[in-house]
Amino acid sequence: MPTNTAIALDRPYLPDPGMGGRRISAYAIVRHLLELPSQVSVAHRRHMLTIALWKWTEATGVSPYSKYHIRYRSRAAMEVWRTADVHHEHVWPRAWLIDQLLARTAWSEGDLWAFLDTYGVGCVVTVEEHGRLGDGRGWDRYTEAGIEVVDVLSEEPAHAPGAPFKSPWPRAEAGPVTQTLQPRIADTHPIPSMTEPAAASVRELIDQHARPIAALLRELIDRYDGEEVVFLPGKRRDGTPTDYLRVHDLTVDGQSSAIAYVHWSGKVSVRLAGPQIPGHLRDIATLSAHARFGVECRIRDRQTIDVAEGLIDAALEVGRTLEPV
Numbered sequence: 001m002p003t004n005t006a007i008a009l010d011r012p013y014l015p016d017p018g019m020g021g022r023r024i025s026a027y028a029i030v031r032h033l034l035e036l037p038s039q040v041s042v043a044h045r046r047h048m049l050t051i052a053l054w055k056w057t058e059a060t061g062v063s064p065y066s067k068y069h070i071r072y073r074s075r076a077a078m079e080v081w082r083t084a085d086v087h088h089e090h091v092w093p094r095a096w097l098i099d100q101l102l103a104r105t106a107w108s109e110g111d112l113w114a115f116l117d118t119y120g121v122g123c124v125v126t127v128e129e130h131g132r133l134g135d136g137r138g139w140d141r142y143t144e145a146g147i148e149v150v151d152v153l154s155e156e157p158a159h160a161p162g163a164p165f166k167s168p169w170p171r172a173e174a175g176p177v178t179q180t181l182q183p184r185i186a187d188t189h190p191i192p193s194m195t196e197p198a199a200a201s202v203r204e205l206i207d208q209h210a211r212p213i214a215a216l217l218r219e220l221i222d223r224y225d226g227e228e229v230v231f232l233p234g235k236r237r238d239g240t241p242t243d244y245l246r247v248h249d250l251t252v253d254g255q256s257s258a259i260a261y262v263h264w265s266g267k268v269s270v271r272l273a274g275p276q277i278p279g280h281l282r283d284i285a286t287l288s289a290h291a292r293f294g295v296e297c298r299i300r301d302r303q304t305i306d307v308a309e310g311l312i313d314a315a316l317e318v319g320r321t322l323e324p325v
Contacts, residue, residue: 001064003084004079004082004086005080009080013153019059020263022059026052031232033045040324045102046102049101050094050225054094057088060291063238068086068124072121072122072151073125074124074142076128076129083280084127086125086126087130089133090121090143092121092138092265123149127306129264130306131302131303142252202221209235209264217300220262223305228250230247231247235243246261247262258271260293267297267299270294270295272293272294277295297311314317
């Protein structure tokens with residue numbers, strides 16, 4: 001997880017020439033997913049739409065760190081003299097966006113663009129602020145949590161309570177999308193019917209085995225939607241299931257070891273040696289040494305989800321820079 005200081009979140013926001021094309025591309029992905037044939041399951045469609053919505057909210061970001069250098073940022077995230085972990089938050093949650101997208105049987109090109117333009121909005125906040133944001137959707141959550149948001153495009157405070165969202169990028173900015181995307185599965189190659197029940201999804205396993213903290217574990221997993229990280233059910237050598245999920249980095253070529261294990265009990269074991277643990281996490285009481293993997297914590301609430309995410313992110317960075325674990 002990056003810090004506001006390391007990625008210089010106080011720097012000006014200067015839209016680049018490729019922004020329009022990125023938005024067109026992300027829009028086209030969403031439209032294609034909504035037009036897939038009925039054989040594609042709702043669960044698969046929702047998962048892919050989650051990734052597509054990440055691409056949409058990141059499309060207006062500018063390099064470097066385009067995921068975080070976006071138009072809306074909290075005042076606290078921009079105060080780089082106070083180092084803080086930051087989080088790309090969806091102002092209207094992705095689950096709600098997907099519910100609305102799938103609720104319609106058909107979307108016109110203009111209506112779909114207007115919907116994404118209005119509600120597919122990202123905002124960078126500190127991890128502490130993210131923990132204060134309540135349920136619900138829209139900018140009222142920020143007002144109720146006492147979080148001041150800055151529109152860094154206009155360099156003015158953003159969205160007083162009740163103020164409508166006004167996009168600075170009209171539909172015509174990159175030209176119209178004239179091509180109608182058709183399903184890529186030819187009629188001559190139908191998808192065979194499934195004769196066996198599908199394996200339980202990770203979320204179903206969590207709901208089945210991780211009560212009463214299932215919602216917390218699902219939130220941890222949801223934070224990695226759109227990232228190159230996968231959570232897999234653990235299996236013993238004889239094929240029987242374990243009581244944990246394995247976390248793997250998809251950017252690593254070939255067979256890779258798990259970087260972390262998320263247990264149904266809420267325990268998260270992470271492959272990190274002492275010096276590799278981020279300094280701001282080392283003194284947190286929930287951390288303890290793990291004889292085999294290095295460090296572990298236990299998820300109990302949203303704050304401890306932040307701790308687990310910070311440890312997993314650190315393990316990802318270590319692996320991607322080829323430092324020994």
